[in-house]
Amino acid sequence: MNRNHSYIIITALLLSILVGCGPKAQYKDKLAGKFKKETISIAPKMPGRILHIYVKEGDVVKAGDTLAMIDLPEVEAKMMQAQGACIAAKAQYEMARNGATRYDRQQIDAKLDAAKEQFKFAQKSFSRIKAMMADSLVPPQKYDETFEKYSAARAQLDAVTSMKNDIEHGVRPEKVEMALGDYQRAEGALAETKVAYAEKYIIAPKNMSIETITLKAGELLLPGYNLFTGYETEGSWFRITVAEKQVMNFKIGQEYTVKVVANNKLISCKLAAVKQLASYAEKSSSYANYEMGESVYELKLVPVNQGDVKDLYANITVILEDK
Numbered sequence: 662m663n664r665n666h667s668y669i670i671i672t673a674l675l676l677s678i679l680v681g682c683g684p685k686a687q688y689k690d691k692l693a694g695k696f697k698k699e700t701i702s703i704a705p706k707m708p709g710r711i712l713h714i715y716v717k718e719g720d721v722v723k724a725g726d727t728l729a730m731i732d733l734p735e736v737e738a739k740m741m742q743a744q745g746a747c748i749a750a751k752a753q754y755e756m757a758r759n760g761a762t763r764y765d766r767q768q769i770d771a772k773l774d775a776a777k778e779q780f781k782f783a784q785k786s787f788s789r790i791k792a793m794m795a796d797s798l799v800p801p802q803k804y805d806e807t808f809e810k811y812s813a814a815r816a817q818l819d820a821v822t823s824m825k826n827d828i829e830h831g832v833r834p835e836k837v838e839m840a841l842g843d844y845q846r847a848e849g850a851l852a853e854t855k856v857a858y859a860e861k862y863i864i865a866p867k868n869m870s871i872e873t874i875t876l877k878a879g880e881l882l883l884p885g886y887n888l889f890t891g892y893e894t895e896g897s898w899f900r901i902t903v904a905e906k907q908v909m910n911f912k913i914g915q916e917y918t919v920k921v922v923a924n925n926k927l928i929s930c931k932l933a934a935v936k937q938l939a940s941y942a943e944k945s946s947s948y949a950n951y952e953m954g955e956s957v958y959e960l961k962l963v964p965v966n967q968g969d970v971k972d973l974y975a976n977i978t979v980i981l982e983d984k
Contacts, residue, residue: 692981694902694979694980696900696921697897697975697976700891702890703866703891704885705860705884705888706860706884706885707857708884709732711882712729712732714877715728715729720871722869722870726865728865729862729888730863731860731861736854739854743853746847747848753844757836757837757840758840773818773822783810784811786811787811791804868893869891870891870894872890873889873891875887894967894971898961899919899962899963901959901960901979903958904955905958908935914931916929917931917962919979921973921977922977922980927982931962932961933961933962933963935958935959938956938959960981
């Protein structure tokens with residue numbers, strides 16, 4: 662055997678040793694998983710053109726921060742209409758509740774005085790004609806005309822007296838309730854337009870990191886279209902997949918330790934939930950080391966301290982240290 666052939670054999674043995682001691686061999690008997698973050702998608706309820714985008718991809722924002730502003734000209738016009746209708750309905754309600762003004766009372770008093778004078782004059786005229794008719798001094802036609810004027814003056818007096826009593830006793834309660842209903846309906850329409858107008862500002866619902874921005878300023882944004890997609894900063898967990906024969910070794914509420922493969926960082930976690938993964942036909946997993954027809958379960962491990970995982974990236978690989 663020559664020297665070159667010996668070098669080749671030694672090199673092959675060293676490579677086999679290194680491969681056997683590599684990461685795959687090191688974590689061969691351990692349960693692996695992924696680091697997950699709660700995904701948040703933000704979409705508007707109203708259509709509009711994007712005026713400004715105040716964040717960029719990679720930014721970390723807090724709940725309540727303004728992410729973007731869109732133009733809503735139609736909503737602004739409807740809000741002006743609703744404001745006008747609300748002002749008019751409020752005035753009608755106040756007028757119905759307060760009743761007649763001092764000037765209305767003066768006018769009705771003047772009308773009542775005039776009606777009384779007209780009735781007195783018609784009554785005197787009718788008395789004279791009635792006496793003359795008894796002596797056959799006037800024709801029946803004149804008597805009928807005078808009686809008609811007397812009846813009309815009395816009806817006019819009764820009508821003005823009723824108007825006077827209506828003003829004195831105030832507006833009917835039904836009219837006040839009707840005016841109040843119109844006012845409340847106008848207020849509801851105004852509140853609805855204000856809610857729609859507030860949608861011009863797209864607000865961060867939670868503390869989150871911005872991962873994707875799908876549109877730019879000047880583009881049209883439709884309702885339900887996700888403008889921002891990101892991860893909740895305090896909604897992280899570890900996803901570990903285990904076989905049916907192993908799942909009974911884990912208890913909800915018990916603490917475990919996971920290791921981040923990228924930096925060997927150990928993180929304490931608590932088992933929050935266990936759920937069975939969906940299966941198809943007789944095969945419930947694509948992993949080769951799981952038996953055919955064996956159920957597969959997902960362990961949801963929540964970090965005890967969310968600050969330990971704030972620098973981790975989504976879907977990074979982790980290893981379960983404790984079984």
